[in-house]
Amino acid sequence: DQLDTILAAKKLRVAIDLAVPPYSMKDDKLKLIGSDVETAQLMARDFGLELEVIPTTLTNRVPYLQTNKADVVVSAFSITPERAKVIDFSVPYAPILVVVGAPKGMKIDSPADLAGKKVIATRGTTNDQELTKVAPPSATITRFDDDATSMTAMVSGQAEVWVTSPMLLQVVNEKNPARNIESKFTLKANLLAVGLRKGETRLKDKIDHWVRENLRNGQLNAIYRKYHHAELPPDILAAGR
Amino acid sequence: MSTVVELQSVHKRFGNNHVLRGVSFAVRRGEVVAIIGKSGSGKSTALRCINRLEQIDEGQISVCSHAVHADGLDLRTLRRDVGIVFQSYNLFPHLTVLQNITLGPTAVKRMPAAQANTLAQDVLTRVGLSDKAQAYPEQLSGGQQQRVAIARSLAMQPQLMLFDEVTSALDPELTGEVLKVMEQMAAEGMTMILVTHEMGFARRVADQVIFMHQGQVWEQGGPDILDQPATAELRQFVGTGL
Amino acid sequence: MSTVVELQSVHKRFGNNHVLRGVSFAVRRGEVVAIIGKSGSGKSTALRCINRLEQIDEGQISVCSHAVHADGLDLRTLRRDVGIVFQSYNLFPHLTVLQNITLGPTAVKRMPAAQANTLAQDVLTRVGLSDKAQAYPEQLSGGQQQRVAIARSLAMQPQLMLFDEVTSALDPELTGEVLKVMEQMAAEGMTMILVTHEMGFARRVADQVIFMHQGQVWEQGGPDILDQPATAELRQFVGTGL
Amino acid sequence: MSHEQFLSLLQGAWGTLLLSTLTLTLGAVLGLSLALARVSPRRAVRRLASGWMQLIQGTPLLVLMGVCFYGPALLGVGTVEALPAATSAMVIYASAFLGDIWRGCIQAVHKSQWEAAECIGLTRWQRMRMIVLPQALRMATPPTVGFAVQVIKNTSVASLVIGFAELSYNAKVLNNSTFQPFLYFGGAALLYFAMCYPLSRWSRVLERKLHVHRG
């Protein structure tokens, strides 16, 4: 049983992609920060365990669980039906929005308006999947391995439309104000949860309980506010009750 | 008979190595000249200077009325007039015998392919290899390769042929084949300069024998100088053979 | 005198190429045998069969009472008794002359290093190269390299020495050096088989001359067969030289 | 670039060097065995070795990394850490290429050298050890050093699959947090160049020396 192994090792191995701002990133002093990072830290502390961060990449999050390279994944992990077939999710602890960002002058109100546009997304994310589902055939989709490369493509003018989270659109505007990117519409609202191996019910119960507890006591909300400058939406908080 | 080649006090240095120290001689049309001498005496270098594979430092060389070492010389017209055959054949290994021979005529003289092929067959017959046109060099014996090399030069219809120890890589029998071809060319009136170790051959076909020693023409004359050497050096050189 | 080497109707094929077609001859202790013949007549192959660098297809070879082509043969003891020297020297380029020579005695015969060195100096003196022990092969002339190759074989104190055209890569002067060493070995009573193009040398030192033609022993006898050939083939072969 | 960030790049370079060194030393041992197997008198051994080498040489390093990283867990043997997984993938990859390079060098030692050694009575192993390998080694040095450059650069693949912290990975992490690609990737490129260029140079010098030797 995973929980017993964890408790015996006195160590919680959490897989995180180290570079998905603002969920996880390094500050100037190379300290690991971000909302997912603090969530993981809080969880380990509450469980009385030492936290071991296992660096991973977005595409590798599921295999890391499957091959037992980590106990849990806390890394911008949205709940999707496909994923739920192969791994288990805890109750959601935060939301994530998938928005379509483009320059101010461009008229885009719905997926149909993406026709003929150069659209980019980060490969293997739910953003990519949602986009691929709704994009008209004439849209050229280009995919990069990580947000940073997608960002570089946006900043350098390789693409005009980016399907991503609102936070990252802001960063593009900071880097290159001339591009004048704004969020056009929300493609999907996803729920983020802690991912764990299938069938570990005792561990799942413990984590579910922990998430509810910390939604109730406001700790998770505080973390979210610190990095996303917004409050957790009511549907998430509802889970805590 | 007119003079085809003339060297006038030619000097050549490789760095500090003074290889040719004032070499002069002349070759008339239709003449066969054999150059003999010890290893390192400058025979090959002299030959290579004649068709400007090497630059000279002093002196003058004229070949078929080209001033070989003048600045404005058109190298390609010089080389149309002068054929050279090396000890190591230097056939092009990736081309058939026929292609080796037609390359010069077609690429340099812009001869139509059909005409070049006829010409090639013609020279191949002269060297006794008319059945080897489609073979590749590595399929031929050394003697056959050397004869193809001669045919390749002949196909350019040169006025002068240079031979640099063309038989020393061959065994006696193959040597015989090649010498026969050369003897026949001499009989047909080709002007030839040959560096050779084959004293017997030199005796038989040469009109003039030049003995080089330490970068100089040490002794010169008809083939009879091999039997009555005037200098001690030539006497010793002729004596070393078995 | 006892028989050291005996070939009995030896056959050898390379694929479809029937190279040795029933070769038989015998060599007695102390005898010098010269094998001559055209290129491709199977001289080298015969020699290589004698110390089993090639396998034979039919017939028998015995060398110093080893049945050379029997299955149970201990190759290493055969090779202690037979030394071979090639046209291309085949010295080990990464070893000094001394190391080239001592390698066999120390690695094969387990001779102590000091004794091997003395032996090496000894054989080097015999070939006239006692001052070159520390040189590397590439620092030596062709004739010197060939003499080191002979010394390397001598150091194994063989009962029989095989030489395959050991002088044909050398110019006349260097050839002389090597032949002198071989002549001296013959005088000292070494049993030797030599493939050679040097008719003069064969005449002078050979007790027996074997003329090979198309994979067979075509003519055989004392050196006088070179002057009075019985067959047309040998007559032609001897006649091609100049 | 802050002081810490620069240090992080240097640390990455250290990871790259560590992985490369491990790869080359272990790969050399395995590669030599493969090279010897390729010239073995036994046909089956030769076939096996050459089949193995072709398999590896037709596989992207990326896939090898995946196999070494996830494979053991899938087979139920247990999990492997990033460094051992990356090292084993790199060693398998390097040994196939080194084996090929060295086989070429062994075969380039002229057959007459084998024969000469045979004629003075050396055993097969003595011939290999005393005559062929020393000569092959001399020829093998330049291409081997050249290959070391490939190894150093290809360690970057380790981060793509395994997340092993080498130079590209650290540059990517820095960039992903700060979004200044040209600064960090430029810095990484310079560090790669600093590690690889001396080796390339050296390999070339060796090569030239060798040609002079051959005359």
Add this chain to the structure above:
Amino acid sequence: MHYQFDFSSVAAHWPLLLQGAWTTVQLSFVATLLGFMLGASCAVASGSRHRWLRALVAGYIEVIRNTPLLIQCYFLIFGLSSVGATLPIMTGAVLALVINIGAYTCEIVRAGIESIHHGQIEAGQCLGLSPLQVLWHVVLQPAVERVWPALTGQFVLMMLASSILSSVGAEELLGVANRVQSDTFRNFEVFLVLWVVYLVLSWLMRAGFWLLGQLVFTRRRKLGTPL
């Protein structure tokens, strides 16, 4: 742990994987063609009399050979578009591959050229061939024939290495495979499929090079011996 392999959901994505493999083939084909031309030209230029030309080629080769392909792609694709010269991603990717393989080809072809005996060049000159004719008939053709196996190996490596281009947006085999992975979460199955497809591709590429070699190098076809 024991993992249950299940290829059905991966198999369902076969058109996508096929399309990725096709992109890889196209990328490699164009890069091979152009890279060979660039490399051969550089090899010739590196024997030029002009010092600056030699220095230029040497610099190009050193920079390319001593930095990773990924970083080169990055600079080419995003660097160029930062200064306003925006290339389509695929064009940039091909260009990066060409520049990369060109440097290696140059080294190999140069070795081939250096292996041509000087006597061959002299023989060509003595026939009166112009320098360009000597280069083409006497030097380049046998040089390329001689290094053909090395070139084959290098180009197969390039095809395998082109998988890196997925990181900079090329939708080639690996990129597509990564998408299939995140759709199906059958990472291991995808990996195995990927392995087999790359093996087949590299085998096909070797076969293609061999065939081309047989076609172009008549001597080799007829005699079967290396030059």
